[in-house]
Amino acid sequence: MNRTISVVILVLLAGLGIGATCLVQHTSAGRIAAQQRLIDSRTLLDMLAPDSYDNQPLEQPLPLENVPLTSSTLLGGYLATRAGQPSAVLLRSQTLGYTGAIELLIAIDANGKLLGVKTLKQAETPGLGGRLAEWPNTWLNSFTGKSSTDPADNGWALKKDQGQFDQIAGATTTSRAVINTIHDALRYFDEHRQQWVGSSAHE
Template identity: 75%
Template sequence: MKRIAAGITLLLLAIVGIGVTYVVQRSSAPYIAAEQRVIDSRKLLDMLATDTYDNQPLEQPLTLSDIALSHSTLVGGYRATRAGQPVAVLLRSQTQGYAGPIELLIAIDANGKLLGVKTLKQTETPALGGHIADWPNSWLAAFSGKSNTEPTDNGWALKKDQGQFDQIAGATITSRAAINAIHDALRYFDEHRAALLGVGP
């Protein structure tokens, strides 16, 4: 009889324990999810100074049209605002590198100047084109401040192609792909400025 009572007691304790665990997990899940979203957001938005925007850009993706560009394809876009005014647009761009697709996040300010570029995905050769994934990335940082027209179209190329930019050492194809995708994104911004910023034409 004592064994049965002890067994029932253990069973009840197990049920209570499972129930408490379930309730705790359910009640903390939204908080954990919110914290994870903040972490993910900062990882994607670390090209933007935190005091330059006050919305949650990733929670309000833009609807993009004409996404097939000359050398790349846009796979997403976001608008950063402060006090309701647009301060930057972030475009996710996919282009073909040496070993496979490269996905870049390209941040452009409201005036069409490049704020920064970050590699989100790539399968380039380690120690060569794979350096495009380094963060921070001194090679990608060299594009900051550039725009669709600064330099001119001819300048948006590698120096070995009579352009203005150095290449990642030993990674000509990767470098060309990134330069072309960045220029594509800046050109797209200029052509769709009003829609991207959410302002009148």
């Protein structure tokens, strides 16, 4: 009898332990997910001035996925708004670098000017194209303020290719790929500007 009681008690204790563990996991799952979303937001949105939007852009995706462009592929995008008016578009673009895929996040304001570019993924050569992953990134910052027409199409190239941009030292292929991807994104934005930001933008 004592043995039976001991077994029952052990089973009950095990059940209580499992139940408590499940309860803790269930109640904390939402909090963990919310914290992860906050981390993702900070990582993805730190190119936008905090006072330039008041929505949750990552919860307002644009209707695009895996759109092939001239030199890259648009994987997706998000819309930032302030007081209900579009303030910026963030486009996730992928291109092929020297050693593999490069994924960039490209922020464009409602007037079509580049707010910033951030590397999300890359596998370029460390110390060369791999410097693309540094944040903040001086080379990527050199594109801020540009648009699809500023410079003109032939200016969207390396200086060694008669364009207007310097390259990452020792990383010609990587630099060309990024320049073409940024230009792709800016042109695509212009083509869809009315659809995404309507007439809220002011020249």
